[in-house]
Amino acid sequence: DVDIVMRGLAEPDADSAKGAHKREIEDADVAKPSTSAPAWSPMLGRVLAPERSYSAAREWLQNPKLSISLGDQLQLYGLYQRAETENFTDLVAAAAAKEKTSWLEQAKLDAQKSCLGLSQAAARSRLAAALARADPFFAVSHPECAAPLRGDSTAIIFSIAERRLPKELPTLIASLQQGTLCASAAFVVATLLRAAWLRINGCAPKRSLALAATLGSVLSAYMLALVKGLPMEIHVAIARLVGSRFTVGGENSGTVATRLLQYLAILITPRASRSLFVQ
Numbered sequence: 001d002v003d004i005v006m007r008g009l010a011e012p013d014a015d016s017a018k019g020a021h022k023r024e025i026e027d028a029d030v031a032k033p034s035t036s037a038p039a040w041s042p043m044l045g046r047v048l049a050p051e052r053s054y055s056a057a058r059e060w061l062q063n064p065k066l067s068i069s070l071g072d073q074l075q076l077y078g079l080y081q082r083a084e085t086e087n088f089t090d091l092v093a094a095a096a097a098k099e100k101t102s103w104l105e106q107a108k109l110d111a112q113k114s115c116l117g118l119s120q121a122a123a124r125s126r127l128a129a130a131l132a133r134a135d136p137f138f139a140v141s142h143p144e145c146a147a148p149l150r151g152d153s154t155a156i157i158f159s160i161a162e163r164r165l166p167k168e169l170p171t172l173i174a175s176l177q178q179g180t181l182c183a184s185a186a187f188v189v190a191t192l193l194r195a196a197w198l199r200i201n202g203c204a205p206k207r208s209l210a211l212a213a214t215l216g217s218v219l220s221a222y223m224l225a226l227v228k229g230l231p232m233e234i235h236v237a238i239a240r241l242v243g244s245r246f247t248v249g250g251e252n253s254g255t256v257a258t259r260l261l262q263y264l265a266i267l268i269t270p271r272a273s274r275s276l277f278v279q
Contacts, residue, residue, distance in 0.1 A: 078111035
């Protein structure tokens with residue numbers, strides 16, 4: 001907590017932070033592995049154990065139930081591929097030579113091209129911090145990888161409170177969603193059985209039963225989408241419809257408002273049924 005407070009008090013304003021981040025990206029091509037602990041960076045955070053943090057991020061991204069949006073996945077895809085691939089330039093050249101049959105394939109190629117200036121060591125050192133900015137659940141489970149939020153004392157307090165959240169939060173939320181799905185499905189079945197019983201006894205079911213069954217069915221379908229996710233094709237169609245690869249926060253990532261939006265999006269938006277990082 002003291003560490004977060006000190007970092008927050010030393011945090012530069014947004015413009016200077018963006019400038020520092022830009023200079024880090026420009027200098028990345030000459031980055032070399034270091035055996036010493038990296039210094040604290042306002043945008044990327046301090047990674048106490050780079051290889052361990054990279055392994056944690058890699059394992060997290062390969063989870064089939066990755067909860068972040070398609071846009072956020074695309075933002076991380078290029079960095080992940082750069083961190084994984086030694087001959088990255090050859091990989092991108094080979095991918096560019098292939099005929100693109102879908103919007104998603106072109107988006108993945110663009111994400112890879114955006115990381116051509118990074119060395120593999122730089123990509124590995126930044127992956128965990130970038131994931132922590134995009135996925136609050138990862139930040140909660142691995143607080144050592146997350147930078148404190150930018151802003152005033154409210155951001156400091158929020159960062160401290162976020163560290164108090166249980167690391168099992170994703171599992172708890174998943175259990176709550178599954179429980180709600182089971183409850184809503186049971187309610188629909190009970191309503192339909194009640195209506196059938198009334199018909200058997202010669203009574204017309206009330207309209208309220210039909211309305212309850214309809215609302216219960218809609219809720220069950222929504223909860224099923226939250227639990228199982230929607231097909232990737234639906235997420236791609238939405239991304240093409242809005243005309244951009246939407247990410248929660250964008251350049252304003254790292255603020256309290258953005259973090260709250262990220263939590264809200266994860267809680268109420270059905271995820272993709274498969275992750276870009278799972279082959």
